[in-house]
Amino acid sequence: xxxxxxxxxxxxxxxxxxxxxxxxxxxxxxxxxxxxxxxxxxxxxxxxxxxxxxxxxxxxxxxxxxxxxxxxxxxxxxxxxxxxxxxxxxxxxxxxxxxxxxxxxxxxxxxxxxxxxxxxxxxxxxxxxxxxxxxxxxxxxxxxxxxxxxxxxxxxxxxxxxxxxx
Numbered sequence: 001x002x003x004x005x006x007x008x009x010x011x012x013x014x015x016x017x018x019x020x021x022x023x024x025x026x027x028x029x030x031x032x033x034x035x036x037x038x039x040x041x042x043x044x045x046x047x048x049x050x051x052x053x054x055x056x057x058x059x060x061x062x063x064x065x066x067x068x069x070x071x072x073x074x075x076x077x078x079x080x081x082x083x084x085x086x087x088x089x090x091x092x093x094x095x096x097x098x099x100x101x102x103x104x105x106x107x108x109x110x111x112x113x114x115x116x117x118x119x120x121x122x123x124x125x126x127x128x129x130x131x132x133x134x135x136x137x138x139x140x141x142x143x144x145x146x147x148x149x150x151x152x153x154x155x156x157x158x159x160x161x162x163x164x165x166x
Contacts, residue, residue, distance in 0.1 A: 002086060003119040013077055014126055015133050037148055051148055062121060063113045065128055067092055070114075073127050090120055 041051050070091065074084050094115060095107045114121040139145040 002090065003123060006120065006123045010123060010126065014130055015137070041148065062116060062125060065114050065125065066112045069131075070124060070128055073131055077127065077130075087120070087124070090118075091124070 038053060041053055044051065067088070071084065071088055074087060079087075091114065092109075095109050097107045098105045114124055136145065140147070
């Protein structure tokens with residue numbers, strides 16, 4: 001129920017650059033764009049301006065979400081206290097037992113992380129990633145960083161989302 005309700009409000013909260021969330025867009029589109037941009041950067045031979053790229057390893061990101069950060073992020077987005085309480089209860093009440101040599105260990109409670117397979121987790125992860133997106137937007141607004149513009153990427157993206165392919 002919480003996941004279904006959260007899904008309804010996310011379009012008003014999540015910025016368009018987190019395209020994996022939006023209906024009609026695939027996360028694989030981001031992979032294509034990243035590949036094309038990397039190709040552009042590696043092969044750039046003209047001009048005096050250099051470029052740099054940042055590669056983030058998100059493979060274990062679910063396991064590393066700090067619960068206190070998640071709660072602060074939800075508060076920052078002006079969710080109601082009852083809603084925050086319900087979400088944090090879902091996140092923090094998990095308990096695990098590990099089987100070692102056929103015997104189950106004592107149960108333990110983790111102190112961070114989102115559960116794989118929980119329908120709420122992808123949405124909560126998007127809320128956390130929104131903080132990262134906000135840092136990039138702020139850096140861009142302050143002129144500290146700038147995006148790369150590539151005709152090749154623009155054409156590839158346009159071809160993916162042209163009216164004939166939708």
